[in-house]
Amino acid sequence: MTVSTPALPAPLALAPHHARLAISAVFFVNGLSFASWVPHIPTVQARLGLSTSLLGLALLGVALGALVAMPLTGMLVARWGSRAVTIVSSLLFCPLVALPVRAPSLPLLMVALISFGAAYGAMDVAMNAHAVTVERKLGKTVMSSFHALYSLGGLAGAGSSILLLSWGLTPASHMLGVSVLGLAVVLAASRFLLPASADEGGHAHAFAFPRGPLLFMGLLTFLVLMVEGAMADWSAVYLRQSLGTEAGLAGAGYAVFSLAMTTGRFTGDRMVSTFGPRRLLHVGGLLAAGGLGAALVLHHPVAALIGFGCVGLGLSNLIPVLFSAAGRVPGIPSGVGIAAVSTLGYGGFLVGPPLIGLVAEPLGLPAALGLLVAFLALVAASGSRVLRTQT
Numbered sequence: 001m002t003v004s005t006p007a008l009p010a011p012l013a014l015a016p017h018h019a020r021l022a023i024s025a026v027f028f029v030n031g032l033s034f035a036s037w038v039p040h041i042p043t044v045q046a047r048l049g050l051s052t053s054l055l056g057l058a059l060l061g062v063a064l065g066a067l068v069a070m071p072l073t074g075m076l077v078a079r080w081g082s083r084a085v086t087i088v089s090s091l092l093f094c095p096l097v098a099l100p101v102r103a104p105s106l107p108l109l110m111v112a113l114i115s116f117g118a119a120y121g122a123m124d125v126a127m128n129a130h131a132v133t134v135e136r137k138l139g140k141t142v143m144s145s146f147h148a149l150y151s152l153g154g155l156a157g158a159g160s161s162i163l164l165l166s167w168g169l170t171p172a173s174h175m176l177g178v179s180v181l182g183l184a185v186v187l188a189a190s191r192f193l194l195p196a197s198a199d200e201g202g203h204a205h206a207f208a209f210p211r212g213p214l215l216f217m218g219l220l221t222f223l224v225l226m227v228e229g230a231m232a233d234w235s236a237v238y239l240r241q242s243l244g245t246e247a248g249l250a251g252a253g254y255a256v257f258s259l260a261m262t263t264g265r266f267t268g269d270r271m272v273s274t275f276g277p278r279r280l281l282h283v284g285g286l287l288a289a290g291g292l293g294a295a296l297v298l299h300h301p302v303a304a305l306i307g308f309g310c311v312g313l314g315l316s317n318l319i320p321v322l323f324s325a326a327g328r329v330p331g332i333p334s335g336v337g338i339a340a341v342s343t344l345g346y347g348g349f350l351v352g353p354p355l356i357g358l359v360a361e362p363l364g365l366p367a368a369l370g371l372l373v374a375f376l377a378l379v380a381a382s383g384s385r386v387l388r389t390q391t
Contacts, residue, residue, distance in 0.1 A: 056357015081196025264316025
């Protein structure tokens, strides 16, 4: 039995570099939409009267939705192609991102966040799969640039949120505007994505569980993305609740984090060539751990912003380094290695935010964020050993 591809506008017969621009725009929309929601988390918490633990439970809905959607998306990509699934998941994600800020109760907030998470997870898998196809057609490494556009979108989302909130725009109106903008960009980009015939086979291995050296790389990736996820969801809460900043300034933490990560990713290829992957992993982990640790000890908004910037810069190239190493494990095809590590790693991005919420309830948010310092120190200490055979 065959399943036909969803009815979508036919792709245009253009060179791969047009597809590169198009999928870059999709990455940008993904980062913009997610980061635009982040500054509203404290407002939603206050409006619904949620404790820290209940907020963490609600944010777990994003993880649950994504964990269900990700493996299903892999099967859909194998059947329909990465282009079709990228377009459909993006068109679902953009309107769903506007729902959490409108939720009138905790149960409906959970429903909104589960739906939001499912669409986010599906879009993440599909757009990365299409990015791999574009990269292969171009014949050169460009994956870091796609993730840089995601980070640039995050910067734009967080930065515009600060400005618009200071002007008195309501969260509901802000997220509606983000939704409409995202839909417009995705529709414009969809005609330039590569057709399903450009995809390469072998998707059955996309979710293989990592073993041997891949397991250790996957665990490091898990820790790195756990910190990244926690920064996205808890930086604004920390600035507003623990340090007493205004609602508009609360979003500045994630904006600084995104700016530093974007800068690091745009210079990532040069950094790897200059310092080597092992040293970059070690120094990046130390910079992130030291910056966040100092920020928590000093307990001041300026220190927090500088510390979040150090975390963003330190983390910026760790994932590309680990993915590259996973693709060069002897005896394992590069695609299988990268898929195995990323599968385990993205679990950390989903687990991080609710874990911080659960730990923060009895110990306080600064102590919970202190766990991230320990995780980053572990990455810095053990990363070079994991990559020893890769240099």
